[in-house]
Amino acid sequence: MTEMNENCVIKIENLSKEYRLGAIGSGTLRHDLQSWYAKKRGKEDPNQRIGAKQYTKGDTFLALDGVNLEVNRGERIGIIGANGAGKSTLLKMITGVAFPDEGEITVDGKVAALLELTAGFSMEMTGRENIYLKGYVLGLEDSYIKQIEEKIIDFAELGDYIDQPVRTYSSGMKMRLGFAINVNIDPDILVIDEALSVGDASFKKKCKNRIAEIIKEGTTVLFVSHSKDSVKEMCTRAVFLKKGRIIFSGSVNEAFEHYEADKKMEAEKKKKAKK
Numbered sequence: 493m494t495e496m497n498e499n500c501v502i503k504i505e506n507l508s509k510e511y512r513l514g515a516i517g518s519g520t521l522r523h524d525l526q527s528w529y530a531k532k533r534g535k536e537d538p539n540q541r542i543g544a545k546q547y548t549k550g551d552t553f554l555a556l557d558g559v560n561l562e563v564n565r566g567e568r569i570g571i572i573g574a575n576g577a578g579k580s581t582l583l584k585m586i587t588g589v590a591f592p593d594e595g596e597i598t599v600d601g602k603v604a605a606l607l608e609l610t611a612g613f614s615m616e617m618t619g620r621e622n623i624y625l626k627g628y629v630l631g632l633e634d635s636y637i638k639q640i641e642e643k644i645i646d647f648a649e650l651g652d653y654i655d656q657p658v659r660t661y662s663s664g665m666k667m668r669l670g671f672a673i674n675v676n677i678d679p680d681i682l683v684i685d686e687a688l689s690v691g692d693a694s695f696k697k698k699c700k701n702r703i704a705e706i707i708k709e710g711t712t713v714l715f716v717s718h719s720k721d722s723v724k725e726m727c728t729r730a731v732f733l734k735k736g737r738i739i740f741s742g743s744v745n746e747a748f749e750h751y752e753a754d755k756k757m758e759a760e761k762k763k764k765a766k767k
Contacts (some may be wrong), residue, residue, distance in 0.1 A: 496598060501681060501712050502563035502586060503690070507595035508736075509556040509581055519720050555581040556592070556735035565680075568713040570723035570744060572751050573733035574758075576743050579716050582733070583683055586714065601680025601712070602630065606703075609670025609690070615659040619650055622658055626673050647702070648672035668695060675702045681734065682706055686717035720748045 496503045537635050556578045563569060571579050584590035585597050587605045611628055613622050623644055627637035645654050648669045650661075658666060667690050682703070690699050707713055707726070717723050723730055730747035732740040732754075740750040 499564045500562050501565050503598045504559055504561040504746045505596050507556050507559040507592050507597060509592050510552050510554050511554050554736050557712045559738055563712060565712055566710045568727045570727035570730040571714060571716045572730055572747060577733040578736040579733055587683060603681045604674040604677055604679035605683040606674055607685050610666040613658050616657055618657055619654040622672060644672045644676045647676060672698060679711060686722055744751045
């Protein structure tokens with residue numbers, strides 16, 4: 493790999509990833525995170541029973557196909573494209589829960605991923621213990637986790653439940669804890685999925701304000717969204733992905749022009765195919 497310049501925090505070169513349909517790794521990001529975490533602890537993969545259907549040789553698809561991308565410190569990049577374009581796979585590579593078949597990726601800095609927030613939690617451990625568990629997975633030192641522990645607990649608004657097993661939490665409580673951990677580790681790179689839903693209206697507002705604070709601090713942001721308005725509000729650049737390839741990288745307006753034109757073209761193709 494060529495050297496990264498001092499301002500570059502993510503460098504991707506000729507990145508490709510092929511999945512065998514039905515195999516582990518072609519499922520949701522949550523399943524991949526669960527599989528990765530189980531492997532890290534030397535445990536049985538909880539998703540090995542998933543996808544028992546037998547597939548013939550050649551049933552594969554190329555999720556990423558020769559992707560090249562550089563992200564500089566402080567940039568806020570929107571990642572857009574239709575479902576199946578490769579957005580989630582690209583994020584898996586950046587967050588380190590999946591690995592390429594070809595090419596290289598270098599990430600310089602601490603990554604917080606607002607994606608599958610509850611992945612990696614131990615249901616038998618308390619919320620407080622899970623703060624440390626998630627911190628260790630992120631490579632944080634004990635002293636640093638202790639320093640931010642109370643800030644995470646206050647943000648999550650779990651009260652006395654913080655010392656109860658996570659299996660007793662509602663799904664919303666788990667999400668709040670996962671979000672609180674990720675936004676309070678002072679990340680260098682923040683990865684956000686717009687589809688993420690966290691708590692009630694009051695907590696969502698609190699989350700949005702915290703994300704705004706992180707952005708104001710100059711944190712690098714990767715934001716997956718289908719909304720032009722949301723990307724324009726948050727991002728300084730956009731990348732349009734289609735079938736695992738970057739079709740366009742540049743201004744948000746131009747990226748969406750390419751995306752909308754492509755959607756129109758695909759719709760016309762389907763219309764003609766029906767005739």
